[in-house]
Amino acid sequence: MLTISYLTLLYFIFGSVIGSFLGVCAYRIPMGRYEPIHEGVKELGRTLSLTRPARSFCPSCQQQLAWWHTIPIVSWLILRGRCGHCGARVPFRYLFIELVTGALCALIFLRFGPTVTGVVAFGFVCLLIVITFIDLDYMIIPDVITYPATAIGLVIGVINRYLPAHDGRVIGYPFVSSPWESLYGLMMGPGLLLTVWWLYFKIRKREGLGLGDVKLLAVLGATFGMQCAWFTIFVGSILGSIIGMSLLLVRRGSLASYIPFGPYLAVAATAYIFDAHLLIAHFIDRTVPLTWWITR
């Protein structure tokens, strides 16, 4: 028991370090490419890229951060969410991303173990985290993320079909087992979402979805198969309706409360990686035993 909690802590710390990097990715990848939708994100010139400058810096005073300013979670708490040089506010979201990535990392490796499947699953969750925060800032899901990720999904299918592994496949469930399953998911996911897009457009006479959402569904379909794409649309829509309506009520219907669809899809897809569909199946249809979810 002690070893498990010790390992969990290690996974959490590892995840929070990765999360620290994801916060930087979500900040830098769209910069110079797109126009942000709110004031929270400042334009810092077109010279900024993921690797340049290599070290983190404060966007307010432009000073390079010392190493002890950049310890995940701890630095934010000790400096009380302020820059160590000039005292400018460091957004809460950096702490949030580090906490969430740490927690998800621990959960994934507890579920999948230190396996190839676990590593790939964590990689995809990281991708979803970056997509979520870029979509919140820019209402865009960048092609530089979705196109390569769709290709990776297809590659996973090829690897699982043609690379020998002693227990079935190299990258296990919930990933696709063959390139055919991957291609099928690729067609069925975006296809369904385009139908939803068309229906919404017909009824409301305006676009309810961005094409970025469709491309994210393509990633999920190619990587986890058709079932994941359907589950994500379904659960993402329900989440979006519930939270969207609550926000409308709380903020008295201001349009500023509009949240892009991408984050809901990301949350739903993460739930799918943890077999939320089996859990839901258990509660809808009692003949599905709960042990399915536990032993998976």
Ligand SMILES: [Zn+2]
């Ligand atoms: Zn500063």
